[in-house]
Amino acid sequence: MTRANARTLFERLAEKDPAPETELYYKDPFTLVVAVALSAQATDEGVNKATKKLFTVADTPKKMAAFGEKKLGDYIKTIGLWRNKAKNVIALSNMLLDEHGGKVPEDREALEKLPGVGRKTANVVMNVAFGAPTIAVDTHIFRVSNRTGLAPGKNPLEVEKGLEKIVPADFLQHAHHWLILHGRYTCKARSPDCGACPLTDLCLYKDKVFKEEKPKPAKRKMASAPKLKTAKPKRKAKKKVTA
Numbered sequence: 049m050t051r052a053n054a055r056t057l058f059e060r061l062a063e064k065d066p067a068p069e070t071e072l073y074y075k076d077p078f079t080l081v082v083a084v085a086l087s088a089q090a091t092d093e094g095v096n097k098a099t100k101k102l103f104t105v106a107d108t109p110k111k112m113a114a115f116g117e118k119k120l121g122d123y124i125k126t127i128g129l130w131r132n133k134a135k136n137v138i139a140l141s142n143m144l145l146d147e148h149g150g151k152v153p154e155d156r157e158a159l160e161k162l163p164g165v166g167r168k169t170a171n172v173v174m175n176v177a178f179g180a181p182t183i184a185v186d187t188h189i190f191r192v193s194n195r196t197g198l199a200p201g202k203n204p205l206e207v208e209k210g211l212e213k214i215v216p217a218d219f220l221q222h223a224h225h226w227l228i229l230h231g232r233y234t235c236k237a238r239s240p241d242c243g244a245c246p247l248t249d250l251c252l253y254k255d256k257v258f259k260e261e262k263p264k265p266a267k268r269k270m271a272s273a274p275k276l277k278t279a280k281p282k283r284k285a286k287k288k289v290t291a
């Protein structure tokens with residue numbers, strides 16, 4: 049995709065949603081790290097259900113560490129891979145207390161050293177909590193970048209590097225959320241909604257899907273109800289009076 053088209057693409061996404069935000073529930077950098085760590089291979093909706101309750105009782109590294117793996121497990125059992133995630137969240141809480149004074153560090157390298165925090169999670173935290181112009185390539189961004197031709201790549205890192213080169217600097221801050229939301233709601237994995245997509249003319253995907261509009265059911269003419277013929281009462285024949 050050309051640089052000019054990439055700019056137009058982001059202008060259109062920005063027009064639709066000028067200030068996109070994460071759909072994950074969080075209160076501060078720590079709860080964001082926990083929410084993102086829990087969201088691997090799970091839906092934001094599923095994670096939010098669990099964290100809305102969890103963060104009322106454990107929303108700091110100190111409280112989380114004191115909570116322990118077993119109690120935490122009770123709150124996140126509905127989320128896939130919860131056992132491993134519980135172990136990581138407790139370990140990262142302890143590491144934040146021991147090495148960072150209970151605060152979430154503002155640099156990617158330190159973030160990536162936290163248990164259960166990979167490059168993607170670190171990028172989300174850098175972007176959402178600290179306003180850094182990072183792009184975390186998840187499944188949606190990977191798909192949209194490849195389909196549109198914006199930043200094709202065989203793996204997330206290749207796509208991330210491609211995006212860093214092509215996304216105009218003034219759109220980098222929100223590019224992450226624009227692409228995620230576009231992938232989640234329009235350029236869906238199984239069936240992209242190309243008919244409703246504002247990027248159709250810019251997108252290089254060869255197998256665009258335009259859903260046929262279902263013909264509206266023809267209005268049926270209400271058959272007028274047959275009028276009931278009311279039979280006139282037969283006059284009684286006058287009896288002939290015979291003399």
Ligand code: SF4
Pocket residue numbers: 195196234235236240241242245246247248251252253256257
């Ligand atoms: S035109 Fe279709 S394939 Fe291209 S970005 Fe839009 S929804 Fe995705």
